[in-house]
Amino acid sequence: MYKVFINDKPLFLTSELQKEADFKYFLLNTIDLQKLIAQYFDGSVNNAFLYHPNKNQLLKIFKDKITINKAGGGLVENENGEILFIFRNGKWDLPKGGTEKNETMEETAMREVEEETGCKNLKITNKLQKTYHIFKRNGEYRLKITNWYAMQTNFTGDLFAQAEEGIEKVVWVNKNDVSTLLQNSYMNIKLLFNENCKQLNTTVKTEKGVY
Template identity: 35%
Template sequence: MAQSYTIYINETSLIITEPTVKVTKSYQQIESKKFSFSEFYARVKSGALNGTYVINTSNAKKLFKTIRDSLKLIEAAGGLVSNEENRYLFIFRKGKWDLPKGKLDDGEKVREAARREVEEECGIKVNKVKDKICKTWHVYEMGSKIVIKKTTWYFMSAKNQAKLVPQLEEDITEARWIAPGDFDQVRQNTYPLIKDVISVVG
């Protein structure tokens, strides 16, 4: 089965894929033979590269693993949470719409971390953690190190949670239930990573 991996660097996406996988977004092609992720990252950070880039390779898994193993790994988990009105829970953090998520505590199971982070960041009670949606990979700087964050996303439900309490100490200034028909307001001011996660519902 053909493999495809997407690495997000804020507004920029790097898709590592195999020739048989169709990429539906508009993108720029990158040659795989002399590809250096550190050089690619530096060019993205300098503003020289922006948008979606695709590397076609016969072994996407191997190239992705090489990149992942060269960086410090951080594990996180989060949720796409629906209520009884089929609205979904979003947070507004650092000037952009986002989904509740956070890092795993030592020894914590991924599913438990996803529930805890959603409850802490939005001041609600999650009734049920459902199926896994996907994993996303986000590269950024933490101090002097470049890290890769693996976030596992779950469908969740939270019923009768009228009051939302954004976690201000995590720079969350608003938490809001938004219907899929109104997702355009989110898409206009969010990250490509979040757009991809919410595409499963609208």
């Protein structure tokens, strides 16, 4: 199963039929995806399943129906055990951005972290899961696939927010305070922390919901 977020609302790609009273089921092969996404944005649909019996084909069929943008980002921890956050568009987020020509995804992730925050001396320690969300650009709905990496740094210099990317703040956050910030963050970011609590050696509390 894959979780795709549209306006922070879940759209699931699944190969299993379940009894869910609050969710609508659609056939992945025949769905008018652009119409369904529009219904998410106008609030007439809040959650749904797209069904296909072959789990190995779920993502491929879905991606064939929509323009893809690939991105890389970092969940960065310093030597004090603090996590690097940015504040953009009124929410707390993690640094990430689109890949450039001839870049590996690891290079994209490290470059974007440095450009958006000023944090240097980055080292990738682990590859995390991908996240999926849909956004609108130039009148077209697109799927952003973000490849996330756990990173470590010994950087102690000044951080700066990349204003041209709409970033207002860049801060190091104590792990004990992460759950507070996540109350004003995106579902994909909450999902990322929720699935990596043990690795971060912290407990992340998020409101009840479907992640």
